[in-house]
Each structure stands twice: as C-alpha cells, then as structure tokens.
Amino acid sequence: MNAAKEAVVDCLKLGAREFVICSGARNLELISIIHSVRGINTYHFPEERSAAFFAMGRSLKECAPVVIVTTSGTAVAELFPAVIESFYQCVPLILLTADRPKRFQSTGSPQTINQTNIYGCYAENNVNTWSTTTPLHINIHLEEPDQDSLIDEEVTIPELNSSPILSDNVEQIKADTLSLQDFLNRAEDLFVLVSNINQELGPEIYNFIINNNLSVYAESTSGLREKLESSIPSDIHAKHILRIGALPSCRYWRDLEMEENTEVFSVTLNGLSGLARNSTVAKKVNWSELRYPFSTKENNKNDSLSTLDELISKFPQAEPTWFRHLSERIPNKSLVFLGNSLPAREWEIAATRVDKDLKCFSNRGTNGIDGNISTFLGLAINENESWGIFGDLTAMYDLFSPWILRDHNKSNIRIVIINNGGGKIFSRVNAVSESPKHIKKSIINNHNIGFKSWAAMWGINYINAQSTDDLQNLPDGPVIIEIIPDNQSSEEFWKGLL
Numbered sequence: 001m002n003a004a005k006e007a008v009v010d011c012l013k014l015g016a017r018e019f020v021i022c023s024g025a026r027n028l029e030l031i032s033i034i035h036s037v038r039g040i041n042t043y044h045f046p047e048e049r050s051a052a053f054f055a056m057g058r059s060l061k062e063c064a065p066v067v068i069v070t071t072s073g074t075a076v077a078e079l080f081p082a083v084i085e086s087f088y089q090c091v092p093l094i095l096l097t098a099d100r101p102k103r104f105q106s107t108g109s110p111q112t113i114n115q116t117n118i119y120g121c122y123a124e125n126n127v128n129t130w131s132t133t134t135p136l137h138i139n140i141h142l143e144e145p146d147q148d149s150l151i152d153e154e155v156t157i158p159e160l161n162s163s164p165i166l167s168d169n170v171e172q173i174k175a176d177t178l179s180l181q182d183f184l185n186r187a188e189d190l191f192v193l194v195s196n197i198n199q200e201l202g203p204e205i206y207n208f209i210i211n212n213n214l215s216v217y218a219e220s221t222s223g224l225r226e227k228l229e230s231s232i233p234s235d236i237h238a239k240h241i242l243r244i245g246a247l248p249s250c251r252y253w254r255d256l257e258m259e260e261n262t263e264v265f266s267v268t269l270n271g272l273s274g275l276a277r278n279s280t281v282a283k284k285v286n287w288s289e290l291r292y293p294f295s296t297k298e299n300n301k302n303d304s305l306s307t308l309d310e311l312i313s314k315f316p317q318a319e320p321t322w323f324r325h326l327s328e329r330i331p332n333k334s335l336v337f338l339g340n341s342l343p344a345r346e347w348e349i350a351a352t353r354v355d356k357d358l359k360c361f362s363n364r365g366t367n368g369i370d371g372n373i374s375t376f377l378g379l380a381i382n383e384n385e386s387w388g389i390f391g392d393l394t395a396m397y398d399l400f401s402p403w404i405l406r407d408h409n410k411s412n413i414r415i416v417i418i419n420n421g422g423g424k425i426f427s428r429v430n431a432v433s434e435s436p437k438h439i440k441k442s443i444i445n446n447h448n449i450g451f452k453s454w455a456a457m458w459g460i461n462y463i464n465a466q467s468t469d470d471l472q473n474l475p476d477g478p479v480i481i482e483i484i485p486d487n488q489s490s491e492e493f494w495k496g497l498l
Contacts, residue, residue, distance in 0.1 A: 004029040005155070007140050008037070010127045011094055013161045014136075016065040017041065019096075020055040022048045024071020026111070027098035028145035031069065037155045043404060048075045050400045052082030053371030056091050057378020060361065065092040065132070072099050073111035076118060076139075081370045083135050087122040088365030089196075089246070090133040090269045095123060099141045115139050133269065168284065176267075176282035177289055180242075183265045183280065187240035188294045190214065191231075193253070196221035196246035196364060198269070204287040205244055212292035219248060219348055220338065221362050226355035232304050239263065246364045247274045249344040311496045312350065318493035319420060319485035320350040326389060326416065327351035329471040330358065335383045337376035338362040339390035340369045342425045343418060347389065349497075369394040373401040373415060385412045392419040395451065402458040405478050413478040415460075420485055422446040455480040 008030065011019075018041045019034050021027075034042060043058075045051035052068050059066040070076055076097045086093040100112045116139060117125060123135040130136045184190070192214050197205060202223045209216050209228060215238070217231050218224040222245055233252035243266040247253060256262060257275060264279040273281040312321045323346045330336060336358050338344040344362050363375055372394050380386035381404070395417050405413070422444045432443055455462035461479045463470055471481070 002029075003140050004142060005033050007096060007138050008033045008155065009158060010138065011065070011067045011096060012037065012040075012155075013158050014065050014094065014127070014130065014132075015160055016067045016094055017157075018043070018055075018058050018062065018064075019067045019069055020045065020051050020058070022046065022051050022068070022070045022075060024075060024098065025145055026071040026100070026142055027069055029142055030096060030098055030140065033155060034069065036153060037157065039157055045403060047400050047403070048078035049081060049371065050374040050398060050403065052079040052093070052095075053085070053374035053398075054378040054401070054404060056082050056086050056089075056093050056371075057375040058381070059086075059091050059093055059378075060089075060375070061379045061381075065094050065136075067094040067096050069096045070098065071111070072097070072115065073113055076113070076115050080119065080122075081368070083119050083122050085363055085365045085368070085371065085375075086135045088270055088272070089363070091135070092132045093135040095119070095135060095137045097137070097139050099139050101141050101143055173284045173286060177285040179280065180265060180267065180282060180285050181290055183240070183242070183263070184290060184292050187242070187263070187265075187292075189238045190240045190242060190292065190294070190296070191236050191238035192216040193241060193243045193248050193250075194218040194222040194224055194245055195243075195248045196362065197223070197244060199223065201287075208287040208290060212290075213296045214292060215296050217248070217250070217252075219250075220336070220351065220358070220360035221246070221364070223360070225348070225360075226353050230353075232349070234304060241265070243268070243274070247367070249348060249362070249364060249367075251345075308350065308497065311493050314496075315486075315489040315493045317486035318489040319418060319487075320346045320490070320493055320497075322418065322483050322485055323347050323350040323389075324352060325468045325471065326387070327356075328354075329468070330356070330387050331385050332356045332358075333385075334358055335379060335386040336360045337372070337379060337386070337388040339372040339376075339388065339394045340364070340367055341394075342391055342420075343389045343394075345425075369397050371398055371401075373398040376415075377401055377404055377413070380411060380413045381408050383411055383413075385414075387414045387416060389416045389418065391423075391425075392417055392421065392447075392449070392451075393423050393445065395454075396449075399454060402460060402478070405458065405460065409477050411478075412474070412476060414474065414481060415478070416481045416483065417451050418483050418485065419449075419451065420487060420490070421448065451480060451482045 020043045023046045048070050055066045055068040099115045104112045119137055123137040124130050125137050216228055218228050233250040239262055241264045266273050266281045267285055271283045273279045312324050315321055338347050376388035452462050461475050463481045465481050465483045
C-alpha cells in the first residue's frame with residue numbers, strides 16, 4: 001500500500017466518514033483515493049481557512065473525526081487557526097496534508113515549507129497513539145502528480161481501530177471524583193458555573209445540581225440555561241466556585257484572576273484551568289457519586305431579571321433587546337450558534353428563558369472571532385432550522401464561508417449580522433473608553449459597511465430587519481439578516497443594567 005492510500009485508510013480506521021477537500025495538485029493522489037471510497041461524505045473548498053473551520057463544525061456536529069485535506073505550502077499554515085480552536089475545544093480534527101518530497105526541504109523550492117510538526121503542541125502526529133481529544137496531523141510526502149496518481153480501484157472502509165488509548169482512565173476519574181468531593185466538603189459557600197459540556201453529560205450534571213440544590217449560572221451552550229433556575233453573574237458572591245465545561249463567556253470569570261481568595265475547581269475535558277493563578281482542574285468525574293453536604297443560600301434573582309425586562313421594554317432598538325426578539329422568534333429545537341464576542345454575552349443576558357430545547361454552540365476555545373460563520377455552517381448542514389448570530393467584524397473575518405451553501409442550500413440557515421459599526425465590545429473596556437480619541441479609533445474600527453452586497457455576491461436572500469415583523473415569514477433556504485441596532489439606545493441600556 002502506498003503512502004497516500006495508507007494515510008486515507010488510517011483516517012477511515014480512526015472513524016472518519018467525512019472529508020473536507022481543498023483544491024490543489026500536490027494532493028491529487030489523496031483526492032483520487034478519497035473519491036474511491038464508498039459510504040463517505042465529501043465537501044469541497046478552494047480556500048483552506050474557512051474549510052478548516054467548516055470541518056471543525058462538522059466534527060462537533062457528528063461527534064467524530066472529520067478530515068481536512070490540503071495541498072502543500074502555505075495552504076497547510078491556513079489551517080492553524082482552526083487547529084488551535086480545535087485543540088482547546090478537544091475536537092478530533094484530522095489534518096491530512098500533502099507535502100513535497102523530503103529532498104525539497106530547505107531548498108526554497110516553490111510551495112515548499114517545513115510542514116513536519118508545523119502545528120507544534122496543538123496537534124498530535126502519531127496515528128497509533130492519537131488520544132482523539134486533540135487534532136491529529138498526517139503529513140504525506142508526495143511526488144509530482146501524474147496519470148499514475150489517479151486511483152481507479154475502490155477502497156473499502158476498514159474496521160475501526162479499538163486502541164485502548166481511547167478508553168477512559170478509570171483510576172484517574174476515581175481520583176478526580178475524590179478530589180472534587182473533598183472540595184465540596186469544605187465549600188460551604190459554593191456557586192456553580194456551567195458552560196459548554198458534552199451533550200451526553202447534560203442529564204448527569206443537571207441531576208447533580210438539582211439533587212444538591214446548588215446555586216448556578218448556566219450558559220446556553222450547556223443546554224441547561226432554561227432548565228435550571230439560573231442566577232446571573234452579578235448575583236455571585238461565593239468564595240468557592242465550581243466551573244463545569246468550557247470557559248464561561250461572562251466577565252465574572254476573567255475577574256476571578258484577581259480574586260485569589262475565591263477557590264476555584266474546574267471540571268473540563270481539556271484539563272486546562274482557564275486561570276493564570278492557583279486552582280484545581282479535573283477532566284472527568286463521576287457526577288452521580290458526588291454529594292454537597294451544606295445548605296445553599298438563596299440568591300435574589302428577581303430584582304436583576306425585573307430590571308432587565310424593564311430595559312428591554314424601554315429600549316426596543318437597543319442591541320441586547322434584539323437578542324430577546326431573536327430568541328423569541330427562533331423555532332423550538334433549532335440549532336443556534338453564538339458568535340464572539342458581544343453576541344455570546346448579549347444572548348446570555350437577554351435571551352428568553354423559555355425552554356425551547358435549542359442546541360446552542362459557540363467557539364469559546366480561544367474566545368476569538370476567526371472562522372465563526374464557517375464553524376456554524378459545518379454544524380448547520382442538514383439541520384432543519386439553524387440560526388447563527390454574529391457581530392459585523394466577525395462576519396468580515398469569514399466572508400468566504402457561504403461558498404459551501406452553493407451545494408447545500410435547502411436547509412433554513414439564518415445568518416444574523418448584528419451590525420453596530422465596529423468592535424463595540426471594546427468601548428465597554430474602561431482602559432479603551434478612557435483612551436485618547438485616536439487610540440479608541442484604531443481599536444474600535446468604526447465603519448459604515450453593510451452586508452447586502454455580500455448576500456448578493458453569493459446569491460443568498462437578504463433582509464434588513466428594522467422591526468420584529470421583519471423576522472416573521474422568512475423565505476425557505478439560507479437568509480442573511482442584517483440588524484442595525486440604535487447605538488445610543490444600546491449605551492443607555494448598558495448603563496441601566498450595570
């Protein structure tokens with residue numbers, strides 16, 4: 001078996017059934033082999049960065065490895081942002097990259113760079129010991145393609161690998177469970193933060209919180225926000241914090257950096273504490289074995305939520321109010337993707353708390369705005385109804401993303417752009433708001449760019465939503481919805497909420 005075929009078969013053995021293929025010539029043999037495999041799905045892109053985030057979205061959707069295939073040179077480097085995001089989200093993204101022959105290395109030959117271990121600590125390189133909780137890089141040195149590169153034989157899907165490395169470390173889980181129980185035994189003043197968690201863990205974590213009557217702030221990506229009597233971050237006054245899942249989007253989490261008297265215990269799949277100070281972290285625990293031995297203090301939640309409702313009524317065109325409108329309009333059981341940075345926060349604050357059984361996602365691995373729409377589209381393909389809500393600069397970062405909709409335009413995919421004319425989240429940072437005008441200008445990047453022409457470029461329906469009526473009776477298929485909130489109302493809203 002030649003190297004190219006062996007690499008594709010390795011991907012199949014690892015459970016990959018979807019391949020996102022980027023155009024090129026050096027990877028011709030890989031592409032030919034992939035197309036000879038029956039029973040898999042392929043997607044095609046001419047641009048690698050968006051393709052990689054799309055592949056990451058597919059992997060999140062399928063809870064399985066998805067392969068991104070590229071030619072050599074800087075095409076390989078274009079994958080790096082999605083590799084980093086996948087690393088922190090523990091997404092099993094496989095990077096199958098064609099490379100020039102080894103004799104070309106360090107010669108300056110066209111499209112030749114050092115691709116070996118190019119992703120450093122963010123990707124594993126050994127197929128046989130891959131943990132499946134980080135990206136995997138398979139780099140194949142290939143000669144110039146010719147007619148022999150075209151494979152006409154059918155490749156059958158092999159049996160899945162059953163490597164013991166994929167199994168849970170039972171002893172480690174037991175030790176981490178005991179460590180968390182020890183934390184609970186001394187955490188008389190406890191508050192729980194829940195963010196993005198594996199869907200199968202939802203019922204266990206829900207029962208743990210309910211059975212122990214714990215005070216909690218649950219974000220939408222946890223799937224528990226509307227199912228629990230959730231507080232809001234301003235209500236948190238505890239000296240012990242249990243964080244479950246990915247990093248929370250609320251400002252409260254970042255402020256914990258300065259609260260060294262607040263003890264933090266994190267349970268998160270990537271095993272990273274998310275804090276640059278002392279705290280404890282575990283990857284997995286047995287939630288059903290844990291008990292909280294103290295009574296929980298009641299928090300006053302009604303005042304804060306009442307103030308929020310008053311502000312929504314008073315400022316109908318404010319940016320957070322639009323998130324209430326959107327959350328009320330989105331049908332039950334829809335997929336929702338919350339873009340960074342303001343949209344994720346504003347949804348958590350203002351979205352309705354009626355349980356609509358939504359499936360919520362967000363790229364919170366590195367909290368960046370790169371590739372958000374592409375990730376959303378990877379999740380949205382083949383869903384009945386999907387809504388992605390993004391800021392204007394986030395959308396500009398990912399203008400190539402609608403390419404995939406040319407071949408997948410039957411689903412109701414709603415791309416909502418909250419166009420507030422720049423990076424308005426920075427205006428809420430004290431150091432920025434108090435800076436000289438020329439410095440604020442360079443950070444906030446104010447603009448007057450609209451998205452109607454972008455929709456026309458891709459042949460997608462466009463709506464300029466000026467009232468809630470414009471969110472009704474949307475056409476079937478993909479739609480780009482541009483919302484321009486009233487910035488003055490938004491400022492007044494935030495002043496009233498703080």
